Amino acid sequence: MIVCEKCFCDTEIISVIRNKEDIGNCPMCKSKNVHIYDTDKYEDLSIMFDELISIYTPITQLLNSYPKSDTRLLKSELIKNWNIFNRKSEADVYNIITEICKEKYEYNAELFDQPIGIQELYEQDYLAKHSLLTTNSWEDFVDALKTKNRFHTHYINLELLERFCSYIRKPYKAGECFYRCRISTEEGIPMDKMGAPPIEYTTDGRANAKGIRCLYLGDSAETTIYETRAGAYDFVTVGKFKLKKDIIVVDLKRINQISPFIEELDCLEYAINKEHLNKINNEMGRIMRRSDSALDYIPTQYITDFVKSITHNEVAEYAGIEYKSVMHENGYNLAIFNPELFECIDTKIYKIDMIDYRKHVM
Structure with a gap:
């Protein structure tokens, strides 16, 4: 054939x-x-x-x-x-x-x-050693973080998570540009105010806890406008941010799409973790409603903080994470751990003329 x-x-x-x-x-x-x-x-x-x-x-x-x-x-x-x-x-x-x-x-x-079928999916001894969440479910992991131990949990195999992250490294070269949007007035926001907020104004986000600075960017002006969820007739300022030096991020969009044919990958180990990796991917891109609690960010904050902690020769291995945008189809976002890696080089002011609401019966 x-x-x-x-x-x-x-x-x-x-x-x-x-x-x-x-x-x-x-x-x-x-x-x-x-x-x-x-x-x-x-x-x-x-x-x-x-x-x-x-x-x-x-x-x-x-x-x-x-x-x-x-x-x-x-x-x-x-x-x-x-x-x-x-x-x-x-x-x-x-x-x-x-x-x-x-x-x-x-x-x-x-x-x-x-x-x-995969026999090992139901072998507890194998799962205890090779499953990302050992013998726990994603719901067990989330509940443990929210109600039992916020910072040190045995519900997840961090060594295995680090290994999976190594398969989804994504490099960016100095000079590449991304975007950030903020709701503003008709006069807009100055370039020097478009970056991540100061520590005292930093709130809980998908990839950061309150008090920890993180720069959220989008792949396009359109993506970041959608992510801001501005209302009709609002004014927004979109900043264009330029990367100052080469970096590597973890592309969580691909965490459940790793090739099974990578030479060092254990196919069986990867297969039994597919469901858990899908959960991470979905959680990173999940829409957060205004009514949601800051506790709902904790699982993704935990995973992001772990990625941030990975070092090589005492130097941080990753500069941020990349995840899909659920507000803008085919768009994606970056959460950059050190906001100083980017500089705002331009801004544009937009007026939101119309919002297209789509609905379905629950």
């Missing part, structure tokens, strides 16, 4: 296909003049997928106590839980994976054709 770089969205697989330097047309996705991969000619992808697929067990070999509701066909699992294929058709994924792993399919067809 011939597949191509366009059939996949996983960067590790795309890199392997491009390294073959075979150019042609793809019969699977109809892309033309692209890097292609012949499953009859090469075995690279077979080796990569073998390791991932080996974490699953066919339903006939799972313990009777394993919940049947947690099993699904491999083709469905690869689409639902792994960011590997651009092809979203289960039939296409099935055809691709059985061709790539044809030898494995020949001697273990039920792994591809019958429901499968």
Whole structure:
């Protein structure tokens, strides 16, 4: 079978296909003049997928106590839980994976054709050592932080969290620009007042506790205007901020989209933590209502403070975190630990003419 770089969205697989330097047309996705991969000619992808697929067990070999509701066909699992294929058709994924792993399919067809599950998801000894939240749930973790111990909890494996952060490093070069919006008057806010507020005016935020300064930025003026939630006929000032030096941030948008084919990654360990990593991703981007308590920020503040504490040779490893914007589709935000890393180089004043409210019945 011939597949191509366009059939996949996983960067590790795309890199392997491009390294073959075979150019042609793809019969699977109809892309033309692209890097292609012949499953009859090469075995690279077979080796990569073998390791991932080996974490699953066919339903006939799972313990009777394993919940049947947690099993699904491999083709469905690869689409639902792994960011590997651009092809979203289960039939296409099935055809691709059985061709790539044809030898494995020949001697273990039920792994591809019958429901499968991950046995270790229900093995307490394994979870205690390899789960991000050990044997706890996300709700247990949140409750412990809110009501039991705010600063030192044994509900989360910080060594494992640090390892996952290392897979989602994102560099930014000096000179790159981001934006910050504040509600203002028609006269606007001066550039020297557009940064993070002084310590005495710092309130609880998604990535900072009260009294700890943090500079919140957006990838575009539009994103940051949405995040400010200005009302109709309000005036806002949008500052353009320029990065002074190279930095690395943790891109939490991708924490549940790490490639399973990274050489040092433990696929099984990553798979059993998928649900917890999704929770972190969702919590970072969750809309906070005016009626919400400052306590609702505590889980993300805890995770952000831990990222901030990671050092290498006594130097902070990360300058901030990046997370998705739920107010502006496809937009994202930065929370920068040291506001002095950016300088405001320009401001513009906007008047909000109209707000488009969308609703649904609860």
